[in-house]
Every structure is written in C-alpha cells, then in structure tokens.
Amino acid sequence: MLAVLAAPGRDLVAAEDALADALERALTRWETDGVPAKPEAWVLTVARNRLRDLWKSSGYRLNAPLEGIDPVAEEIDAAEIPDRRLELMLVCAHPAIAAAVRTPLMLQTVLGIDSAAIAAAFAVEPAAMAQRLVRAKRRIRDTGIPFAMPAREDLAARLPAVLETVYGAYAIDRRREPGGAPQESLSAEALHLALTLTELLPDEPEVLGLAALVCLAEARRSARVDADGVFVPLDEQDPSVWDRSLLHRGEDLLARAHRCGRPGRFQYEAAIQSAHSSRAFGVPVDPHVVRKLYRALVLVAPSLGARVALAALDGEIDGPLAGLRSLDRLDAKDFQPAWVVRGHLLTAAGRLAEGGAAYRRSAGLTTDPAVVEYLVKLMQANDIRP
Structure with missing residues (x-):
C-alpha cells in the first residue's frame, strides 16, 4: 500500500x-x-x-x-499490492541513493523493519541510522526518482541491493523470531519476494540462487526448536519434519541456477543448504563437500559468519586444535556464533574450563532464549557449570 x-x-x-x-x-x-x-x-x-x-x-x-x-x-485489486513492493525496492536501490543506505531503506520502507533492528544488524547507532533513512527518503522526493520498473540494462546495477535486502530480511527474521510461524513473520515475505524475483528474472543465476537459499532454509523452520522451546542445531534436527515441497522447490531452483554456469554468493550459500538438506533424502552430510563450498563462498563473499563456519568445519575434519587455529586468525570480537564454535572446539579438546567460559560468553551475546537454553544444556552435558 x-x-x-x-x-x-x-x-x-x-x-x-x-x-x-x-x-x-x-x-x-x-x-x-x-x-x-x-x-x-x-x-x-x-x-x-x-x-x-x-x-x-x-x-x-x-x-x-x-x-x-x-x-x-x-x-483497487488487493492482489496487485504485493508485487508493487519490488517496484518500491528498485526505487530505493536507485543510483541517486547512497549505496550504504539502500538496503536499510528497503528493509524499513518495504518490509517494515524498525530502524533500531536495522541499526543493530548493521552495527550502527539507532539515531544515526534513523537520520540516514530520513535523508534517503527526502532524496527520493527531491530528485523525483520515478516509481517504475527500470530498463533491463539499469536493473543489473540495482539488483545486488535488492537481493541483499531479501536475504537480510530473512536473516533478521530468523534472529528475532526463532520458531515463529512463517505467516507471523518476515520469512514468508522474504520467500514471496525471492520467488517473485525469479518470475521477473528467470535466467539470472543469483536470483535463482537466493530463492533456492530461502526455500531450503525455510523448509527447516519448524525443526529449529523442540517442544520445550529449546534451540535444535541443524545436525540434530529430525529431517522427517522438514517441508519436502520447499526442499524440492529449492533444489529445482538451485539446479536451474547451476545450469547458467555463473556461480555466485547466493548460489554457494544455497548449495551449502542443499548439502545439509541431503539427510532428508537418506544421504549423509559430507563435511568435506560442505567445507569445499564454504571455501568457495569465502572467496567471493568473505563474511565473518562464513569464515567462522569454515573454522568449525576445520575442527570437525582436522581436529579441534586445527579449528581453533583457524578461529584465532579471525577478528571475531563479540560475534556470538564464533564464541559458540570456540566453546565447542575447546570442549572437544578437553579444555573444559576455557570451553565453559566461551559458552557463557556466547550466551551473553544472544537475546534468543531458545539458544541460551540450548547452551546451558550443552554445558551441563559436558559437566560444565552454566
């Protein structure tokens, strides 16, 4: 609207x-x-x-x-309203808008995420983020940016920010509403937008890769927490409760992207999700395959999350000390997943006191009660004082 x-x-x-x-x-x-x-x-x-x-x-x-x-x-036909969101996203991604604020502007304007949550996701002070968003909206008005689908040649320049916004909305949603029903959260909106983009750009591999990524990740939403509200890590989830229709749709989208022969960030991330989803089809997860995919991902998109996951895989394949060496090379600071991995690797190496300290640090860095409860149970299982 x-x-x-x-x-x-x-x-x-x-x-x-x-x-x-x-x-x-x-x-x-x-x-x-x-x-x-x-x-x-x-x-x-x-x-x-x-x-x-x-x-x-x-x-x-x-x-x-x-x-x-x-x-x-x-x-007005209410069915026409959802697709107008893509038009508005492309307005927010216009070259006249500062690159650093395009994704935050889309997250707030198109998907309704409040500026405080956006500021937290981008590690920016809330007041500063709010000012940036107001200035960007004024820029749209003052420069008269048209609300219309850009020409195909102009679309390529705006597309990365749009894809980042859909991905960011899904990631923010997973952090703030663990186990929430899709219809009550942004995940359904992110999925809809990703699939709508595939209809708009059916031959763009990164669009297909993003849609595959969201489908494969969303297929496991109901298994993220157990009946007691405790977080369940991916390798401990029951694949029989995963959504088969979303899994098949994600695999089909990923196969279409692969046939384009132009791999990219979202395709690698979707391929990682696909490798983890193999258990649903009776195929064990091969950590060597997952590590190879993460190494490819780090080459094109060296995010801290991907590098921490790679350190965890080094620990799984080459031993906990190798994983700790990989982790020590990162500037993780207060990145919560890094402290979870450190706690796991230290505990596996028999250094329980240090592992407990890392787990407690990780628990203090999350606001998700399901994750906190999981970490407490993990420490108790290893005879570590929570």
Whole structure:
C-alpha cells in the first residue's frame, strides 16, 4: 500500500504519514461500523484523501502536476499490492541513493523493519541510522526518482541491493523470531519476494540462487526448536519434519541456477543448504563437500559468519586444535556464533574450563532464549557449570 501511495508524489514520508493516519482511523471506525468488504481499498482511499489535502496545502512541494494525479483507484485489486513492493525496492536501490543506505531503506520502507533492528544488524547507532533513512527518503522526493520498473540494462546495477535486502530480511527474521510461524513473520515475505524475483528474472543465476537459499532454509523452520522451546542445531534436527515441497522447490531452483554456469554468493550459500538438506533424502552430510563450498563462498563473499563456519568445519575434519587455529586468525570480537564454535572446539579438546567460559560468553551475546537454553544444556552435558 505504501508503494501505491508514494508513487504519484514520490514522497515516502508523506505516504507513510497518510497510511498511518488511515490505519488509525480504521481501528476506530471498524470497531463500530465493522470491517468493510474491501478493507485495502478503504484504507487506501482515506490515505489518498489525506495526501490530496497535503498536496493542496500552501508550501508543499510536489514533483508532479496536481491535475490528473490519482494515487489509488477507487476499486483497487488487493492482489496487485504485493508485487508493487519490488517496484518500491528498485526505487530505493536507485543510483541517486547512497549505496550504504539502500538496503536499510528497503528493509524499513518495504518490509517494515524498525530502524533500531536495522541499526543493530548493521552495527550502527539507532539515531544515526534513523537520520540516514530520513535523508534517503527526502532524496527520493527531491530528485523525483520515478516509481517504475527500470530498463533491463539499469536493473543489473540495482539488483545486488535488492537481493541483499531479501536475504537480510530473512536473516533478521530468523534472529528475532526463532520458531515463529512463517505467516507471523518476515520469512514468508522474504520467500514471496525471492520467488517473485525469479518470475521477473528467470535466467539470472543469483536470483535463482537466493530463492533456492530461502526455500531450503525455510523448509527447516519448524525443526529449529523442540517442544520445550529449546534451540535444535541443524545436525540434530529430525529431517522427517522438514517441508519436502520447499526442499524440492529449492533444489529445482538451485539446479536451474547451476545450469547458467555463473556461480555466485547466493548460489554457494544455497548449495551449502542443499548439502545439509541431503539427510532428508537418506544421504549423509559430507563435511568435506560442505567445507569445499564454504571455501568457495569465502572467496567471493568473505563474511565473518562464513569464515567462522569454515573454522568449525576445520575442527570437525582436522581436529579441534586445527579449528581453533583457524578461529584465532579471525577478528571475531563479540560475534556470538564464533564464541559458540570456540566453546565447542575447546570442549572437544578437553579444555573444559576455557570451553565453559566461551559458552557463557556466547550466551551473553544472544537475546534468543531458545539458544541460551540450548547452551546451558550443552554445558551441563559436558559437566560444565552454566
């Protein structure tokens, strides 16, 4: 709805205010009058009228002639709304927007993630992130960036930020809502957007790779926590409860991407997920294959998470001391997964006191109660004081 409202005047802030006002009125009116037959049309019509009043007010700068502008048709098809999000994402990825703020802007504007959560994900102070987002929205309005699908040759330049946003939304969602039902979280939105991108760009391998990655990871969502709400690591999950339809869809998308012959970051990440998903089809996970894929991933996208996972695999294959040496070469600081891996490797090496300290440090770096409970049980299983 925001994408629909913002398109005519290209003013995201005004559209956000108008939409918020319309939703507030809906909460008041619908309680007494009942929900209208077409609630989206009701909200959009009220928001449109507020925008009209704003445009007619003195002192407001509109980047288009007022005559003939109709933000929303009276009878809007609600089914058309979701696909407009991709259009808005591509607006946020316009070259006129600073590269560092494109993904945060999409996360907030298109997917509704609050600026504090975005700031935490990007290791930026919340106030600084909020200011960057406001400046970016003003930039869209002041430069008159059109709300339209770019030409194919321009799409390639904007696509990386769009893919990063879909991936980031899914990653943020997994951290903040462990075990949450897909329809109650952003994971369903990320999956929808990833699959919609494959329809828009069916021959783009990284688009296919991202969609495969989200499908394969989402297939295991229900197994991430047990009945007691305790986190279950991937290698301990029961593959019989994984979503077979999503697994098959992810494998098909990954195969299509592979046939393009242009490997990239999201394809490698999807291939890693595929290797871990092999248990669902009766094939044991081969750590040597997974390590090879992580090494390829690190070459094209040397993220700290990938390098920590690679250190864990070094420990699994070559022994805990080898894994610790790999981990010591990283500047992990307060990166929580690194402390989990360190605790595991130290415990496997028989250095229980140091392992316990690493586990306790990792528990202090997460706000996920399911993970904390898992770490406590892990320490107890190794006779370490939590």
